[in-house]
C-alpha cells in the first residue's frame with residue numbers, strides 16, 4: 347500500500363521549514379528531493395569503498411568497480427535494455443544529448459535534416475543547432491498546437507528521406523505534455539531516421555521500456571529521479587553506439603595508445619573517458635531501486651490525483667490560465683494570472699515556504715509561442731500531498747490580492 351506520509355518521512359528535507367513555514371516543494375521538474383537511503387549510500391561509498399574503478403587489482407578498487415557495474419545492470423534492467431553495454435554513464439541529460447549530437451557530425455551531411463519539436467528544453471535544441479552549423483544540415487521543427495501538443499499531421503509531412511535523426515522529449519518540462527513517442531519512433535524509422543528521446547521529465551513518473559519503444563537513444567538525468575546531481579544515463583542501441591565516434595578522449599576509453607594511432611575501448615567504456623562520478627553512478631542505481639520499491643504504478647496514480655486536484659483548485663482563481671492542456675499530461679501545471687508577472691507571485695509565495703519555478707523553464711520557444719515571458723510552474727512528485735496543494739492555492743490567492 348502506498349502511504350504518502352510514510353514516503354515523506356523518508357525525505358529529511360521535507361520536514362524542514364523555509365522562511366519560517368513548512369516547506370512545500372513543488373519544483374520537482376527542476377530536481378527531485380533525495381530519500382535517506384540515497385543520502386546514506388553516498389556517505390557509505392566514501393566511508394567504505396572509495397577507490398578508482400576498472401584500474402586497480404586491489405580490493406577496494408574491485409569493490410568500487412563491482413558496485414559501479416552493478417548499478418549499470420540495475421539501470422539496464424530498469425530500462426529493459428538488451429545489453430548492459432548499451433548503458434552509458436553521463437553527467438546528465440544535457441551531456442547525453444551532446445554526446446549523440448556530436449557523434450552525428452560523422453553521419454549527417456549538408457542538405458540532411460535534423461528534427462526537433464517546438465516543445466523542447468534548450469538542452470534538446472542547442473546541441474542539434476551546433477550539429478547543423480558544423481555540417482550544413484537543416485534544423486526542422488515539429489510545431490505544436492494551443493493545447494501544447496505536437497501536431498502529428500505536420501510531423502508526418504516534415505518527415506522525408508532527408509531526415510537523419512528526430513530528437514523529442516517524452517514529457518515536456520514546461521507544460522507536462524506526454525508526447526506520443528511510439529508513433530514518432532515508428533514513423534521516423536519508416537524513413538530510416540534515428541530517434542533520440544529526452545526522458546529527463548518522463549523517468550521520474552514512469553518506467554520506459556526501450557526495447558518496446560524501439561528508440562535508438564534514450565537519455566535522462568539522475569537528479570530528477572531522486573538520485574545525485576551530475577549523473578545521468580544515455581541508453582543507445584548497440585549498433586548505433588558502435589557507429590558513433592567517441593565524444594571525449596582520455597583514460598578508460600582506449601584500447602591501445604601510441605602517438606601514431608589510438609584504438610578505442612569496447613562499449614560502454616568508449617564513451618566513458620576519465621574518472622567518472624563513481625559515487626554518483628553507484629547511488630543512481632540506489633535511487634532507481636528506491637523508485638521501483640515505491641512502484642511506478644503507485645507513483646503515476648498518486649501524481650495523477652495531485653494533477654487533477656491541483657488543476658481543479660487552481661482554476662478557482664479568477665484570471666488564472668493554465669498552459670498545457672493536453673489530455674495526456676504528467677503532474678506539471680504551468681500557469682499565469684492575468685496582469686501579474688510570474689516572478690512576483692513566485693517571490694511572494696517563497697516567503698510562505700513554497701518552492702515553484704518561475705520563468706521560461708529553459709524552453710523559450712514555448713513561451714514565444716504563447717507570447718508570454720514565462721509561467722509559474724508547479725511540478726508534483728509522489729511525495730507531495732493535496733494538503734500542500736491547498737496551502738499553495740491559498741498562497742497564490744494571497745499573492746494575487748497583494749499584487750492587484
Ligand SMILES: *Cc1c(COP(=O)(O)O)cnc(C)c1O
Nearest residue numbers: 438439440467469519546547567
Ligand atoms: C531537466 C531537463 C533537461 C536537462 O537536464 P540536465 O539534468 O540539466 O542535464 C533536458 N530536458 C528536459 C525535458 C528536462 O526536463
